[in-house]
Structure formats: structure tokens, C-alpha cells
Amino acid sequence: MRRSSDLSPEIAEEAAWWRDAVFYQVYVRSFADSNGDGVGDLDGIRSRLGYLELLGVDALWLTPFYRSPMADHGYDVADPRDVDPLFGDLAAFDRLVADAHEHNIRVTVDLVPNHSSDLHEWFQEALHAGPGSMERARYIFRDGRGFDGSQPPNNWVSVFGGPAWTRVPDGQWYLHLFAPEQPDLNWEHPEVRADLEQTLRFWLDRGVDGFRIDVAHGMAKPEGLPDMHIQAQAPGVLSDDAHDPRFDNDGVHEIHRMIRKVMDGYPGTMAVGEIWVKDDERFAAYVRPDELHLGFNFRLVEADFDADAVRSAIEHSLAAVALTGTPATWTLSNHDVVRHVTRYGGGTAGEQRARAMTLVELALPGVIYLYNGEELGLPNVELPDWALQDPTWERSGHTERGRDGCRVPIPWEGTTPPFGFSTAVNTWLPQPNEWDHLTAEAQLEDPGSMLSLYREALEHRKSHASFAGTELEWYGAPAGCFAFRRKGGGLICALNTSGASVPLPPGQVLLSSGPMDGDQLPPDTAVWLV
Numbered sequence: 001m002r003r004s005s006d007l008s009p010e011i012a013e014e015a016a017w018w019r020d021a022v023f024y025q026v027y028v029r030s031f032a033d034s035n036g037d038g039v040g041d042l043d044g045i046r047s048r049l050g051y052l053e054l055l056g057v058d059a060l061w062l063t064p065f066y067r068s069p070m071a072d073h074g075y076d077v078a079d080p081r082d083v084d085p086l087f088g089d090l091a092a093f094d095r096l097v098a099d100a101h102e103h104n105i106r107v108t109v110d111l112v113p114n115h116s117s118d119l120h121e122w123f124q125e126a127l128h129a130g131p132g133s134m135e136r137a138r139y140i141f142r143d144g145r146g147f148d149g150s151q152p153p154n155n156w157v158s159v160f161g162g163p164a165w166t167r168v169p170d171g172q173w174y175l176h177l178f179a180p181e182q183p184d185l186n187w188e189h190p191e192v193r194a195d196l197e198q199t200l201r202f203w204l205d206r207g208v209d210g211f212r213i214d215v216a217h218g219m220a221k222p223e224g225l226p227d228m229h230i231q232a233q234a235p236g237v238l239s240d241d242a243h244d245p246r247f248d249n250d251g252v253h254e255i256h257r258m259i260r261k262v263m264d265g266y267p268g269t270m271a272v273g274e275i276w277v278k279d280d281e282r283f284a285a286y287v288r289p290d291e292l293h294l295g296f297n298f299r300l301v302e303a304d305f306d307a308d309a310v311r312s313a314i315e316h317s318l319a320a321v322a323l324t325g326t327p328a329t330w331t332l333s334n335h336d337v338v339r340h341v342t343r344y345g346g347g348t349a350g351e352q353r354a355r356a357m358t359l360v361e362l363a364l365p366g367v368i369y370l371y372n373g374e375e376l377g378l379p380n381v382e383l384p385d386w387a388l389q390d391p392t393w394e395r396s397g398h399t400e401r402g403r404d405g406c407r408v409p410i411p412w413e414g415t416t417p418p419f420g421f422s423t424a425v426n427t428w429l430p431q432p433n434e435w436d437h438l439t440a441e442a443q444l445e446d447p448g449s450m451l452s453l454y455r456e457a458l459e460h461r462k463s464h465a466s467f468a469g470t471e472l473e474w475y476g477a478p479a480g481c482f483a484f485r486r487k488g489g490g491l492i493c494a495l496n497t498s499g500a501s502v503p504l505p506p507g508q509v510l511l512s513s514g515p516m517d518g519d520q521l522p523p524d525t526a527v528w529l530v
Contacts, residue, residue: 017058018210018270018293019327022368022458023108024057027335028065028087029073030409030429031372033422040409040421042088046096048412049103051440055375055451056458059106061212063335065093066112069119071181072391073407075110075214076117080199090206097207106209108270113196113255114218115182123183131172138189140175140221141168155227156246161395164246175225177218177246179391187219187255197262204266213259216273216286216295220251248277256291263293272296272329272367280320287326294329294367295321301337305344305353305524307482307497310360311474314484318472327470328366332357333374339406342380349524351377355453355513356495356526362457363493363528365470365486370454373410376438377450380405387430404429413441456511464510466491466530478502481521492529496521505529 032044042065052060064074065087074084083089100107116123122138129135131143142153144167152165153173165173166180175184185192200211222245229243256273263269272294277283286295297320299313317328332340332354344353354377362368383404390402408429412420417431419439436442443449461467469488477483480498483505485491492507501520507529509516514525521527 016270016293017106017268018367020365020367021058021106022056022370022461023059023061024052024055025061025063025334025369025371027063027372027407029063030407030421032410032412033418033424033427036423037086038418038422038424038427039086041086042083042092042096046092046099049099049105052105053103055455056462057105057370059108059209060100061108061369062110064110064112069117069181071117072179073389075112076115076119076179076182077112078117078119078121080112081202094206101207107207108210108212108272109203109208110214111196111199111211111271112214113185113187114215115176115178115184118181118183126174127168130170136172138186138192139183140186140225141172142175142225144171144173154225155230156225157228157230158395160392161397161400175221177215179395181391184221185219187221187251193255193258197258200259200262204262204269209268210263210270210272210293211259213271213273213292215247216256216292217248217252217275217277218246219255220249221246222249248282253285253288253291256286260290260292270294280316283320284324287321287324289324294326296329296331296369297321298331300330300332300361301334301340305357305497307477307480307495310357310495310497311482314364314472328364329369330361330364330366331369331371332361333371333406334369335371335407336403337406339371339374339378339380341374341377342405346379350379351450352514352524353497355450356497356524358453359457359511359513359526359528360493360495362461363467363484363486363491365472371406375451375454376411376440376443378408378410378435378438381408381429381432383408383429389429408432411435411439413439453511453513460511460528464491464530465489466510475505490530493526494521494529495526496523499523 029040031040032048033040034043065083066077067079067082067084068074068076083093097107125135126139143149145151149171152163156164158164160179164177167173176182177184226245228245263271270293273286273292275286275295286292297317299317303309303313321328341350341354344350388404390404392400392402409421409427414420415436418427443451466489469486471487472484473487475483481496481502483494492505494505496502501517501522504519504521510528510530512527
């Protein structure tokens with residue numbers, strides 16, 4: 001236990017290991033299966049810690065492994081203070097944390113405070129207690145509209161498709177911004193806050209180093225639950241929630257201050273929020289000194305492979321945290337978006353562009369979040385209809401295929417599925433036969449592989465003096481290109497998204513994402529110079 005309430009500011013700053021850390025997101029179901037049931041688990045992760053240490057990451061982010069009916073693959077939590085038998089038990093979790101720390105890797109875990117599972121004991125009590133009860137007050141139940149209450153209380157829609165309200169047999173409706181199996185908690189209720197504090201302390205006392213907070217811009221709901229403006233989702237992944245009453249309400253900041261107060265009692269721990277907020281000033285409010293330590297900014301995920309779009313994403317991300325002294329966070333993929341090899345065009349071109357963007361990302365000051373498998377260059381998988389499990393597939397009436405394509409299990413070794421992920425022939429999502437050249441085993445000794453690029457880049461980022469400094473200086477560059485320099489360290493990163501080779505900035509090449517063209521930077525390529 002690391003609890004302390006009398007830490008000096010100087011020591012607290014030294015404990016801020018996360019300010020330039022490289023996190024590795026483990027989608028637990030898909031990382032490594034230790035017991036042959038086709039689903040990844042905690043002991044499976046533990047068996048691959050040597051690989052993660054070799055890769056060069058500083059910390060893990062584990063997706064939910066708590067007791068759950070798995071309606072949303074663990075993000076519907078029935079008991080936030082226990083391990084689902086699918087993934088192991090508390091002893092397995094303790095072993096994983098202890099072994100990870102032996103490998104100098106910290107462990108952070110997902111926290112899901114916006115909603116619970118519909119099988120959580122609280123929700124079951126709410127269903128049985130009836131309208132007006134204290135049990136029902138822990139959630140957001142309302143009478144319906146219309147003369148007989150048969151219409152939902154407002155017009156809110158679920159993120160997964162369809163209405164955000166479900167009617168129960170006694171006539172009332174409950175709110176679920178996601179699946180019906182994920183009822184939203186009422187954060188005005190003191191028991192909800194007390195329960196989250198208990199959950200925080202439970203895992204912190206077990207040695208976790210921090211939390212990733214799911215839907216960190218949710219939780220607080222506006223008074224009166226006014227109707228939303230229904231409009232088509234704009235292209236891209238980062239919507240502007242400025243006029244969406246479902247998210248980014250000012251009351252959410254009080255919740256984050258409560259979380260931070262608990263975290264401050266555990267030196268060296270941190271919390272990062274999933275914040276789908278586009279406005280820079282609204283985003284900055286989440287990373288004030290008494291709120292989140294870090295905030296996921298998804299602008300780099302949204303940016304096309306275009307120098308101007310990537311530069312704009314970088315500048316906005318830095319501006320959003322400039323006034324708070326908080327490091328920016330950078331990520332190219334996660335379990336909710338199409339893998340970036342595929343986003344950048346797929347095939348050879350997608351791989352080349354992904355390699356280039358990896359160097360751009362790792363050259364930036366701040367915190368990096370990698371998604372398991374991206375270091376192998378995994379693309380999204382076009383799965384057959386029968387294999388799809390994401391609730392979005394059903395909720396959309398089979399019009400949106402959902403997120404399963406980026407969640408296919410990791411290929412470790414061998415030439416045929418399951419590629420060392422499991423001893424089971426059938427894994428929870430099927431792997432493509434053609435992944436034999438993408439296994440960790442196949443790439444480990446290949447100096448030209450994606451894995452080797454990641455390992456070398458991460459080693460330079462950790463050890464080379466040119467990566468010092470928190471500010472960037474931009475160079476003039478040809479159309480379709482950019483170059484920036486890290487103030488303080490001097491690293492130069494140049495990117496060419498145009499169709500022709502361009503002259504290199506002055507300097508000695510430290511690392512390039514692909515073959516160079518003499519003193520020219522080829523298309524779809526990035527380079528580091530010192």
C-alpha cells in the first residue's frame with residue numbers, strides 16, 4: 001500500500017512517471033489465452049511480459065476484466081471489485097501486477113463509472129423496488145411521455161444505435177447511453193460516489209498504478225434531461241459535443257475532483273480520461289491540477305494521412321493542454337476504432353504510412369498509448385457476419401458492423417491460426433490464415449519488420465538526448481510535408497505525404513520509417529534527424 005497524505009510537491013513531481021511514458025493497451029480478450037478456452041486472460045498477459053519488456057513499454061492499460069455478463073465485452077460491469085472467471089481470479093491479478101513490476105512495467109486498469117451492468121445487484125434491486133424507491137434512485141428512471149407514458153422521456157439516442165431508453169414492466173423507463181444492458185448510474189446519488197471511491201481504493205490497495213476512465217466526459221446529466229438535436233454523425237471519429245446534452249456537462253468536473261482527491265493519497269498513481277470533446281478549452285477543463293492527470297485527445301486518430309491534417313491535430317492537441325501544464329497524449333488506434341494500417345489505405349501503402357505515422361507520434365512530447373498488435377502492423381479484419389459480436393451490429397439492425405475487426409486475437413507464432421494465441425482451434429474471434437507473416441515470432445529477428453521499427457524507435461525515445469523538451473518548432477516545408485524540431489533536445493521529425501520525394505532538412509539520419517532516396521525523403525515516409 002502506497003497511501004500517503006503528506007507528500008511534498010517536489011517528491012510528488014518525481015513520482016510523475018507518466019508524464020512521458022509509453023502505455024500499451026491490452027485488450028484482455030485478445031492478447032493471450034493461458035487455459036485453452038479461446039479467450040485471452042490475466043495469466044496469458046503474464047506469460048507475455050518478457051515480450052512487452054523487450055518491446056520497451058513503460059506501462060499497461062488493461063481493458064475490463066471484472067465480473068460481467070459480457071453484453072459489451074466487459075464494459076457492462078456487474079461487480080467492479082472482482083475478476084470474471086473468464087479471465088482468472090484476484091490471485092491471478094495479483095500475480096500479474098507483481099510480475100509486471102518485476103519487469104519494470106506499471107499496470108493501469110479500466111474504470112467504468114458511467115454505467116453498470118443490468119445484472120449488477122443494484123439494478124436488480126431497482127427493478128424489484130419499483131418507482132420512487134431509494135433503490136431506483138441510484139439509476140436514471142423516469143416516467144414516459146404521452147398520455148399513457150408510452151413514449152420515452154426524451155429523444156436521446158444510444159451511442160450503439162436505437163433509443164437511449166428502455167421501458168420496464170411497471171411502465172417507467174431507464175436511461176442507457178450505450179446498450180440496454182448498461183443502465184446509466186445517477187451521479188447525484190451519494191451511494192454511487194461512495195461506491196466508486198471504494199472501487200478506486202480496492203484496486204489501488206492491490207498495487208495498480210492508475211486508471212483509464214471510460215466515458216470520462218459522461219456521468220453528469222443536465223437538469224431536466226432536455227431533448228438533443230438529432231443530426232447525422234459527421235465523418236470521422238471525433239464528434240463535436242458542444243450542443244449534445246448527453247455529454248460534457250459541467251457537473252462532471254466535480255466527479256473528477258473527487259477521483260483526484262482519492263488518487264492524491266496514493267503517490268505515483270495517475271488517471272487518464274477517455275474524453276471525446278473537440279473544443280480545446282472544454283477539453284482543457286478535464287486536466288486542471290485538481291482533476292485528471294491526463295486526457296485522451298483523439299485528434300491524431302481522426303486525422304487523415306495528410307501533412308496539413310496531422311499538423312493541425314498536433315497543434316490542437318498541444319494547445320488543449322498548454323495552459324494546464326499537462327502533457328499531451330497521443331494514440332493512433334484503440335479497441336473502438338479502425339486500425340490505422342487500414343485507415344491509411346491498407347495493403348503496402350497502409351503499412352508504409354503507418355510506419356511513417358509511428359515515427360511522427362513517437363517524436364512528439366508527452367504520453368504515448370499503443371494498442372496491442374499495432375507494433376505488428378495488424379490491419380482491421382473483415383469478419384464474416386456469423387462471427388460478429390459487437391452490440392453495435394445487433395443494435396443497428398445489422399447495418400453497422402461494429403468494432404470486432406480491430407479486436408481479433410494477437411498472432412504470436414507459427415504458420416496457422418491460432419498462431420500461439422491459444423491452444424483452442426476456435427478463438428473468440430477468428431484470425432485470418434494470411435497473418436502468418438505478421439506474427440511476433442516472424443518479425444522479431446527481421447530488421448525491416450514493423451516490430452523492429454517499434455523496438456528501435458522506443459529505445460531511441462527512451463535513451464537519446466534529442467528527445468528532451470516539451471515544445472515544438474515548425475520548419476517551412478513543401479506542400480504535403482512538414483518538419484518540426486523538439487525545442488530543448490533538437491530532434492527533427494519530417495513527414496512526406498506528397499507524391500514526390502523532397503529534400504531532407506539538415507541533420508544526420510537517426511531513424512527512418514522506410515528506405516531513403518539519397519538526400520531526399522520519399523513519399524509516405526518519415527525520418528528522424530539529429
